Amino acid sequence: MTEASAAAPTIVPVKLGDRSYDIVIGSGLIERAGREIADRTDAMRVAIVSDETVAGLHLERLTHSLNAAGVHVTPIIVAPGEKSKGFATLETVTNAILSARLERGDIVIAFGGGVIGDLAGFAAGIARRGMGFIQMPTSLLAQVDSSVGGKTGINTIHGKNLVGLFYQPQLVLADTDVLDTLSPREFRAGYAEVAKYGLIDRPDFFAWLEKNWRGIFEGGPERTEAIAVSCRSKADVVARDERETGDRALLNLGHTFGHALETATHYDSSRLVHGEAVAIGMVLAHQFSAKMNLASPDDAARVETHLRMVGLPTSIHEIPGDLPPAGRLMEYIAQDKKVARGALTFILTRGIGQSFIAKDVPASAVLSFLQEKQQR
Amino acid sequence: MTEASAAAPTIVPVKLGDRSYDIVIGSGLIERAGREIADRTDAMRVAIVSDETVAGLHLERLTHSLNAAGVHVTPIIVAPGEKSKGFATLETVTNAILSARLERGDIVIAFGGGVIGDLAGFAAGIARRGMGFIQMPTSLLAQVDSSVGGKTGINTIHGKNLVGLFYQPQLVLADTDVLDTLSPREFRAGYAEVAKYGLIDRPDFFAWLEKNWRGIFEGGPERTEAIAVSCRSKADVVARDERETGDRALLNLGHTFGHALETATHYDSSRLVHGEAVAIGMVLAHQFSAKMNLASPDDAARVETHLRMVGLPTSIHEIPGDLPPAGRLMEYIAQDKKVARGALTFILTRGIGQSFIAKDVPASAVLSFLQEKQQR
Ligand SMILES: NC(=O)c1ccc[n+]([C@@H]2O[C@H](COP(=O)([O-])OP(=O)(O)OC[C@H]3O[C@@H](n4cnc5c(N)ncnc54)[C@H](O)[C@@H]3O)[C@@H](O)[C@H]2O)c1
Ligand SMILES: NC(=O)c1ccc[n+]([C@@H]2O[C@H](COP(=O)([O-])OP(=O)(O)OC[C@H]3O[C@@H](n4cnc5c(N)ncnc54)[C@H](O)[C@@H]3O)[C@@H](O)[C@H]2O)c1
């Protein structure tokens, strides 16, 4: 492989009619962002929304690259963390976009993790009834999940992500080097979503991950490959079901159990971050599928082994602190899902890479499964 | 005409592909709302957003009609007036929609003037990333203008309507009787927008208004007719240009001068309401067109005569209190329009019903016209 081809980014197209766009994945993209954006848009001015952590580490290089391409930059920096995904910060960011005197054809760049992508995308969608928007995800979770698919939004007292828009970016630039400054814990959490794509419907990808995960963590070419496969997987699902009326639900594999655990730990990230909850949730979904005689227990064990290998938690007993009893967890699940006459819709599996949307899962079976899990 | 046909509502279709919908205009529609909505949707629950004034006068009848059709109602009432069109009330209304436990297929009804339509439509567009939405406009301005076309939004410190969405309703129900409780001043203000459609491109409609305006004010069948023609006019323009990249600008006839006057009076509605500003602005646009030798001065005089006849102001000298000098008005215009090298885009006219988008209008000509106007 020559030097040049090693550096050429991978492009994953997202096909959504007149809202189609490219995801560009590769090394050194922050330094090349100015050129990419100048080549692909007419924007003269951009606002970069970022959090203090990401801005402190990487904003200067990005600003430099944009300025060198003749693009004027206004930085809009918010506090890191989920608290910034609320109405107060939305108002601040939207007003800052208007203060920057951007026109409708100018661009808002989300430069950060999923919090920044969701917040900045929402603000871009409502400022002047819709500005240009580019995602530059900097966490692994954002690169493989939140920056793809156009869901944006904020949290309210009534729950997470209940207010927002479907607003597609016009470009996603995922610099694989930027992940080197991510904490190992956040990197692992993002990896749970990578593994999820294998478990949904790509058994070969899961097998490849079992062999190649070290290269992903260490920043080898496997990293770009894994991000590209993940984006392609999500883009395929989104193209089939942009507004989540059907198939898109498959992306929730592990998330029903996961959300219940996040609620039970009050979204306290010192106890559990989202990707960890998803890792435990995916193991539970495979074990429950085995219990329902849908899949072999060997598959559940294989999932557990791999996730444990990369350092993710795989059992509710690994969550520090006390958890509420199974009955309470069940209530959280029911709240999330709307129980129709004692039956739930769940993502279950027939084996590695064979997930499906199961309607009419008896709530009583889920409850007794959770009771067993808590006893051991 | 039989009783039944007299009561049959007029339907104006708005053709926007898969976002198409009907505007239903007629007498007694509040009492029939429950049936109309039950026939046309699957919604079991609605939230009605209204202001204290409109709710006090008309909410009970609407709630009764919906309940009788088996639809559960949650009222969400805000203070009347432009101040409710801001981030704070948007948050309150959005949270109230979520509290009401509406699902995505349930419906938010905007029941009020343009303030309520813009606010509730925006909240409906972002709650759960988009709920069902129905407009029930209760001011003349809302029935002929703001409820048609899908623009929703709020004001910020940076200006009016700078934050929002294009979000189309699935149905508009315009009860012509509800206008009987509107203050005469607000009725006249809405009438300015009715006349505007004649002046844009319907000279016959303007001539019809000159003869039939009394019936519109008194609630005769002319009222339904005038509202229907207005909605059809706006719907045509919107269908050609949903996102305002071209033709839709014609709807701004009279609005460039009008906005400058509203800014100059600090949006103080005791001095000037929007429709009054538009009335004066339309007269100015015709006079300026005559001064530029584009149209006959007789046409400007005809516009002035008609608007004065219905009781609208037609000259800046009728605005109570002091106005800033012409140079300052010019600055407000320039702020609004982005002056490109001393030239403005303006809606001008070649005569009654012959408006057009004029690019390259010299700012100096507008300034000296305003100076003349202020002297007399
Ligand atoms: N829109 C969607 O489809 C979607 C999908 C999944 C998750 N989400 C949302 O995404 C959010 C979670 O995303 P996240 O895990 O990226 O959270 P995040 O944005 O809070 O980032 C996690 C932490 O990593 C830091 N960080 C990010 N990039 C870094 C880098 N390169 N170097 C050093 N530190 C870095 C951040 O400052 C933050 O402290 C949640 O709000 C979730 O609801 C959205
Ligand atoms: N979305 C659009 O395309 C669009 C177009 C034009 C104007 N607008 C917006 O519309 C707003 C102005 O609309 P408006 O003039 O209807 O203002 P409004 O909603 O404030 O109503 C004017 C007043 O009339 C009262 N009222 C309304 N209906 C009544 C009734 N049937 N009986 C008694 N009182 C009644 C209201 O309580 C209010 O005090 C502005 O915010 C403007 O920006 C939007």
Ligand SMILES: [Zn+2]
């Ligand atoms: Zn997730």
Ligand SMILES: [Zn+2]
């Ligand atoms: Zn107007």
